[in-house]
Amino acid sequence: MRRRTMASVTANRVDFIEALKRIKQVVGPKGWTNDLESMLPYMTDWRGMCGTEALMVVRPKNTEEIAKLVALCAEASISIIPQGGNTSLCGGSIPQNSGNEIIVSLARMNKVRNIDPDNYTITVEAGCILKDLQHAASKAKRYFPLSLAAEGSAMIGGNLSTNAGGTNVLRYGNARDLVLGLEVVLSDGRIWNGLRGLRKDNTGYDLKQLFLGSEGTLGIITAAVLKIFPEPTEVCSAFCAVPNVAAAVALLELARSESGDAVETFELMPRLMIDLVIKHIADCKDPLSERYDFYVLLELVSTASLDIRLSERLELILSNAFESGLVIDAAIAQNETQRQAFWKLRENASESQRIEGASIKNDISVPISRIAEFYDIAWIKVAEMEPNIRLVAFGHIGDGNLHYNLQIPEHSEKNAFLARCEEFNGVINDIVLEMGGSISAEHGIGRLKRKELARYKDKVSMDLMKTIKNVMDPGGIFNPGKVL
Amino acid sequence: MRRRTMASVTANRVDFIEALKRIKQVVGPKGWTNDLESMLPYMTDWRGMCGTEALMVVRPKNTEEIAKLVALCAEASISIIPQGGNTSLCGGSIPQNSGNEIIVSLARMNKVRNIDPDNYTITVEAGCILKDLQHAASKAKRYFPLSLAAEGSAMIGGNLSTNAGGTNVLRYGNARDLVLGLEVVLSDGRIWNGLRGLRKDNTGYDLKQLFLGSEGTLGIITAAVLKIFPEPTEVCSAFCAVPNVAAAVALLELARSESGDAVETFELMPRLMIDLVIKHIADCKDPLSERYDFYVLLELVSTASLDIRLSERLELILSNAFESGLVIDAAIAQNETQRQAFWKLRENASESQRIEGASIKNDISVPISRIAEFYDIAWIKVAEMEPNIRLVAFGHIGDGNLHYNLQIPEHSEKNAFLARCEEFNGVINDIVLEMGGSISAEHGIGRLKRKELARYKDKVSMDLMKTIKNVMDPGGIFNPGKVL
Known part of the structure; x- marks a missing residue:
């Protein structure tokens, strides 16, 4: 360059x-x-x-x-x-x-230009705040599924140019998957108008894909036509204690197959994360009376306006999971307040880590079938390097995506710990690579992971990108x- | 070039x-x-x-x-x-x-290299026949949803390089949406190995998108990692007579929202198409005793292993549709044989058109909200040009995609009719363009539609592609x- x-x-x-x-x-x-x-x-x-x-x-x-x-x-x-x-x-x-x-x-540039409920599309400008977009869809009795912690200030243009992930990827895909059309300003100042709301269009190369996920390096996304969906009519939420990560993965499979792929949320949370959130965030409490090593926030969602008794299905799934030992304790939200209390634990993970002190962050993915293995192998390696380090690995394991964060040992010096960032990440990323995974599952590269990208990405990919x-x-x- | x-x-x-x-x-x-x-x-x-x-x-x-x-x-x-x-x-x-x-x-190069049921992925070589791929997934109790008339001989490499559509796009997306990773030979003979089975990977540009849908003009796809899904556990199929195209679109909306997005098939068929199939294809018969102008083949699919009474839901949807006049007659398949009989009508559309004589084919899409309007406006224009022309417009209206085919008038001369191909297509494509549609929804461009592409695609898109x-x-x- x-x-x-x-x-x-x-x-x-x-x-x-x-x-x-x-x-x-x-x-x-x-x-x-x-x-x-x-x-x-x-x-x-x-x-x-x-x-x-x-x-x-x-x-x-x-x-x-x-x-x-x-x-x-x-x-x-x-x-x-x-x-x-x-x-x-x-x-x-x-x-x-x-x-x-x-x-x-x-x-x-924050306008909703058009909403077409019958075509299940919404056309928005890049500066539209994600939360506002969700509301605009909701007003038209539709659902825009992209959802992430920063949705109150993140703008859709940024979400698209970074191919944002979030908590609904399992069912609806990443930001890329929600896009039908784009408007982009090219590097010579021409406007590329690809604002079409078509489910099918095979007239040549799919140019919009170039701009999605390329982090503003190939063009400036100025507007988009996005897919919207039928609104959820029923959401059932369970906070489940599981014996280990492998059980969590098996529970995902059980829930997917027994619910008919109605699983919308499947978030892994370790005990330490729950402890940190309860310690640092007001009005958070443990939904279960006993302490366990691992938890899964599981949600089933139905968009059917006819009654399909989703809660019965959730109960059946959990009772099958109890029987096979995949779940050892669980609470089902009886109302939206209880459900929000579950989510509050998950959503404050990063904030409580910040308050607790320094941490080294990793946003990795591996095939779902190898995530339990990854969790353990990486942990053994990291603990060998620093026995007192605290692992706060949580996230979207339904997508094979873990935020494999390392919290500073108690009573340690921040700068000395952070100075080892590259060393720790190197060990973790080597394992990720060996398992065919990604060193940046949803956060992208930006300026922070450029060096790592150059190191871990194969030469042909780097050449093609350049x-x-x-x-x-x-x-x-x-x-x-x-x-x- | x-x-x-x-x-x-x-x-x-x-x-x-x-x-x-x-x-x-x-x-x-x-x-x-x-x-x-x-x-x-x-x-x-x-x-x-x-x-x-x-x-x-x-x-x-x-x-x-x-x-x-x-x-x-x-x-x-x-x-x-x-x-x-x-x-x-x-x-x-x-x-x-x-x-x-x-x-x-x-x-x-027709091998299945690997199947990972827990990761819901299958890795195949480009020469694998689509039908064989479906079977391989099925053996592992998984489902590969890409399905199209030529699946007995079409190979997955071709399906991917043309971003094939087919009958399951409504629920599962086009071929592009089913791909997690690719292996491609580049024009200088280097191999790009992008064979990763990750749901999330934001490490730089999504290079695989370049090769999907570019019809072999940018590289040779040699292998792919594809998404597979839980197997359907219940399929309910209805052959519905609808008063007009607008009613068909409204029925889609009703079925989507009442079923909880369980609609997997939504195919429009006009009376003339049914007549041609029954006339030319052995063992085909009309599922309904009366004659109607338009039909929809509607299928709901569940992948839930727990009983969710899908057939009850279908009956409820149809009874609501009867009440509101969206459906005027219907037959529900009581078994797989009856269901196959419905499909036989749909699948022989092109073959019966071929036997009947010359036809001019169009593979268009418009926003779903405008498809009824398109159907009528285009028909008025075409009938003005040739009052005896026969319209056989059928297809995947759940995706906004119609095969808007024009059958030669009875007792007409083939060559004279086909000579007007450009004239007819020009009129249809102008309307498509005006409605923000696509002149090639799923068939691609190849050599046949190159001239049309150059005419209808905007200059900036053509420049970027070149x-x-x-x-x-x-x-x-x-x-x-x-x-x-």
């Missing part, structure tokens, strides 16, 4: 200053700021990492403005950091400190320093 | 002949033929179109052989037509008569004359 030297900046200085001036004209006085204090929230990410330099923040109000400013940036070799809700966990939406970047916030990047963004203006 | 002139062929003659010799060595004596009679089935497609020239047909037995022969072809500028079961409806797998092409048949093609296959050796 292109790297600007100061010399080249100087050589193009006039173009450069002229371009910035014209960008300001394009977005109008309310559409930009270069005041450091105002820019700070855009330069600082969710984890507190900070890109200390940016030329300015622009907040265009429509696709045409973006197209114009991208064309100007392309001409003057100014780089662009596209930004939605800035909730990346990998530093994917902040500057890289080249001093040559503008942040393009999609926040003002080839695509070079041809789609020959000037290297889109989100430099991310992914590749 | 590159075009070889005879002059350039002559200039490279030695390389060229040497390359062919070495390709023969790579695949061994049983792996090639240049005998015209033996090559004929490979050069002639399902619709009887024939590519009259090919240098030879090679039948490599593994990925390494393909990699080697592609490298040789790249060096000597020999083009490659990848071929599976050769069941394309668009001439996608036959030569284009440049005299500079070899056909690479994947037929000998950019991708040029960079992925700079020598233009993969399936020339197809898509672009």
Whole structure:
């Protein structure tokens, strides 16, 4: 990728200053700021990492403005950091400190352009906050299933460009799977209009796939046509104690087959995670009276308007699971309040880890059939390296995805612990790779995992990615320093 | 794209002949033929179109052989037509008569490499026949949902490279949606190994998407990891008479919401189609005693091993549909034989059209909310052009996809009718475009619809496709004359 030297900046200085001036004209006085204090929230990410330099923040109000400013940036070799809700966990939406970047916030492009309940589609702009999108679908008696902890501030454009995962992947797939059409501004400022709401379209290459999951490095997603679904009519939730991870996987299989694939949630939680949440988060309590090593939050969902007695089915599944020893204790939510209490435990996992102290995070996936094996092997290796380390491995095991987080040993020094990050992650990632897994299941690469990607991804894949990047963004203006 | 002139062929003659010799060595004596009679089935497609020239047909037995022969072809500028079961409806797998092409048949690479029921994945080679793949999944008590008329000879590599649709898209998606990983030979002979069976993997660009649906123009798919599902435990099938297309769409909505999205099949069939099938195909009869204008084959499927009384649900749905006038008559299959009798009507649609005489085929999609409107508007326009034309529009309206076929008027001359193909398709495609639809919903582009694609696809899309093609296959050796 292109790297600007100061010399080249100087050589193009006039173009450069002229371009910035014209960008300001394009977005109008309310559409930009270069005041450091105002820019700070855009330069600082969710984890507190900070890109200390940016030329300015622009907040265009429509696709045409973006197209114009991208064309100007392309001409003057100014780089662009596209930004939605800035909730990346990998530093994917902040500057890289080249001093040559503008942040393009999609926040003002937050409209729902159209909703077509009969076609089960919704058309939204990239800056639409995920929660607002869910509500818009719900108002039309439809359901948009993408759901994740940051949904109150994450924007759909960011969700799509990072192919976000979350808690509903098991049944509905990742963000990519929810997309029928996209509108994208290309690196030369042209607009690609692929906003079609079709279930089937085999007219040539599926171009939208290029932009989904490429983290803003190939184009700026400005709008999307998304799939929506019939609304859930019944949700049954159980908080189950399981003897071990292998039993959790077997329970998943049992629940899937006996429920007719009605499993929407299947989240693994270890005891330590529950302890941390109860310790640090107000109004959380253990749903079961005894203590166990592992828990699964299991939810069945029906969208049938005819009565299908889902709760009976859940009870049958649990009673079969008890009999075969897969579940050793369980609580079924009797109402929405109880269900929310289960979810509160799961949703505060990261927050309670943060309060407890330093942790080293891993977002891995392996084939579901190997997840129990992975859990144990990785734990043995990590414990050999640091016997007092605390494992807080939780997450979407229905998708083969674990947040395999390592909590600092009690009474240890933070910096010394964090200095070993690469060492621990190296051991974990080697096992992941050996099992045919992924070192970034849902969080993406951003700026944080670039080095790991270069190390763990095969050469042919890296070559192909670079080839695509070079041809789609020959000037290297889109989100430099991310992914590749 | 590159075009070889005879002059350039002559200039490279030695390389060229040497390359062919070495390709023969790579695949061994049983792996090639240049005998015209033996090559004929490979050069002639399902619709009887024939590519009259090919240098030879090679039948490599593994990925390494393909990699080697592609490298040789790249060096000597020999083009490659990848071929599976050769069941394309668009001439996608036959030569284009440049005299500079070899056909690479994947037929000998037909192994199931691995099946992992707990991970719900199956790993197969590209030459595996779709029906065999379904059986392999079934043996492991799993279900591979891709299903289409040609499944007895179509091969999975072709299904994936054309992103095949079929009768189960409504519930399980197109072929693309069933893929977790791919192995592909690139245009320089390198092998890209993306054979991972992960539900979540956000490590960079999703490269497999490039090869899915690009009809062999960007690489040769040699193997795939595919999703498999719990086996259906109950299938309930109804043959419903509906008053019109709008009622069919409303019935879909009713069935989806009342069944809890258990609708797996939703196929529209007009009276004329039923008449043609009964006239031309042995042992077919009308399931209903009265005649109606339109029918829907509706199937609900459950994968629950616990009893969920699906048949009761179907009866309830139909009784609600009767009440609201969406269904005016219906037969429910009481056993598998009766169900097969329903399917026989649907599956013989194309065959009975072929026997009846010439027809002009269209494979279109529009948003489901506009399909009834499309049906009528297009019919009015077509009937204005030729009042005696017979409309046989059937298909997967649950996906917004209609095979909007025009049957020759009775007692008309075939060639004169077929000569108007472009004229009729132009009118239909203009309406499709205006409604935000697709002129090729599931059949792809191949060689037959290239001109239409160039006419109907927007310039930015065409530019992007050409950019991708040029960079992925700079020598233009993969399936020339197809898509672009």
